[in-house]
Amino acid sequence: MAGIYIHIPFCKQRCTYCDFYTEVAPGFIPSLVEAIVLELKIRKDYIQNLPINTIYFGGGTPSILSVEQFSRIFEAIDSLYSVAEDAEITFEANPDDLTVEFLNAIRPLPFNRISIGIQSFDDCDLKRINRRHSSLQAIKAVKDTQNAGFDNISIDLIYGLPFQTLEAWEKQLDTALDLQVQHISAYGLTYEEGTLLWKQRENGAIETVDELIMNKMYLLLVEKTKHKGFEAYEISNFALPKYRSRHNSSYWKQEPYLGVGPSAHSYDLISRQWNVSSIAEYMKAINTHATFFEREVLSLNDRYNDFVMVSLRTTDGLDVSKMEKEFGTDLAAYCLRNIKTFTDSEKVYYSDGKLRLTADGIQISNLILIQLMKV
Template sequence: MAGIYIHIPFCRKRCTYCDFYTQIAPKLVPSFVDAALKEIEYRKDYLGNEIINTIYFGGGTPSIITQSDFERFFKTISSFHTISTDAEITFEANPDDLSIEYLEGIRKLPFNRISIGIQSFIDRDLKKVNRRHTGQQAIQAVQNAKSAGFENISIDLIYGLPNQTIDEWKSNLLQAFELDVQHISIYGLTYEEGTKLWVERKQGISPNLDDETMNEMYLITIDEMSKHGYDRYEISNFCKNGLQSKHNSSYWKGEKYLGIGPSAHSYDEKSRQWNISNTEEYVKAVQKMDKFFEVEVLTTDNMYNDYVMVSLRTANGANLNKIQNEFGPKYASHFLKSIENHIKNGLVIEENDIYTLSINGIMVSNSVLVDAMMA
């Protein structure tokens, strides 16, 4: 089983917190689509004969792409790959693109999951970070997705936006529960170096919330999620009725994936590779069949580090037997030694050789993960 990720590097407007590779350049969309389709063809053998279990259009803003361009993507992917009959096929969308007409068109394509970036239902929050939509438009977008027949809807929310209060965050959660979606991703705001938000913090315009408030917001989140029937299957991800994101879960399980488009990453169990983060150069290089990516062959240290970093964030945890069998005794003993104290301090829980972060461990997850990694 393997996945395909397609990066759509365009936005209509830039949110101040975002450092994903994306730009406002509508003129480049047609040449980008042609190049991405060519890349799918050139790299048709990257995944071997693996059956495709997930396809994910992420961004940027995939909802910028027209129905007919999506049709071209699906035609090209299915001419080079076998797609499983129960594949999860997701597209990421911004609320203000999701009119009922657009969604009904999209529903005619193989998509069976939609991930809507909402961030907040509070207009002041949205304005502050330069989002294009209002809280009401976000609610309408989810309702439109339901009316168009989507039965697997995910939404993204960010807690800790500048000046957000604990009560405001609670009201965002309650609004999300009212929408009764299948999946919710919750991210604590990060100030990424070089973003407008990062500059605004330096200027004292957009102060960050203190750690105590951020932790309290996260604790409220896990409590409310469980009261409303959502399981936490990863630090930032919650779902109902077992509807985890198959695409993200496949990354966490270490399955192969092919990343198409500028800045997209790929992994084939032996190496990682990443495309250049420049759409114009990407298009030129693909047209000329020049190299448009870098490759890193993975060492055992890299593979072990990827495994502990990712697995400890999930509710399934890190498996000591897997570490022993796949990476060897040196790694198993390093792992045990590095988390011994964290177990004593109640940050890591062990049960039948499976290690997971406790709630207190999640609050300081970065330091636990760094300790478990091989230097």
């Protein structure tokens, strides 16, 4: 099985925390859609005729595309790739794009999952991070999406936003859980260098949330989602039974995927490649059959690092015999030697041949993962 990821690098405005490659350049949309169709043709053999299990439109803001533009891309995928009948087909949307008209118009398209970037239900938070929508718009967007017949909805939230208190986060979670969505992705805020939010922190213009409160916020997230029947199947991802994101899971299971569009990444089990992060350069290269990506062949250590990093973040855990089989006894011994201090201190536990993080371990997951990396 394999996946297709399509990057739509347009945003109507920049959120202050975001360091993804996007541009505010709607005039480029029609020609970019044609370039994406061309790339789908050029790279038809990248995943070697494997059936496509997941298709994911991410961004940026895919919900900026019209029904005709989505249809054009789907026609290309259908004619060039073999898409599994039960494939998971997702697009990311901003709440203010999910009008009743738009939802009704896209209903006939093959989408069976929508991921809505809400981030916060607090209007002060939303203004501060320069989101386009209000809390009421977010709630209405989820309800309208449900009323339009979509029954696999994910929402994105961020905890630890500037000035956020534990009580405010609890309120956010209650609002989110009342909406009866099937999946929640919740990430602790990180300050990425060069973003406006990072500069605001450097200038002392905002109040950050300290690590202790961040940890409490995370524990509250785990507790409240669990109480409502969600499974924490990865550190930042929570799903009702049978609603794990197959797109995310395929990354974690290290299945191959083709990434199309400016700055999209691809993986074919032996190498990673990434397209140029410029709409103009990407379109020019695609249209003139020039090179539009860089490629890196993964060493054994790279593949081991990826395996440890992704598997330890999931509740399925790190399969020790799989690690020995795929990366050899030396790297497996290195991992087991370095993880011992964390199993001894109950940050990691071993059962059924798998290593998994405990609740305490999740709080220091980055520290644990650094100790296990092999350079």
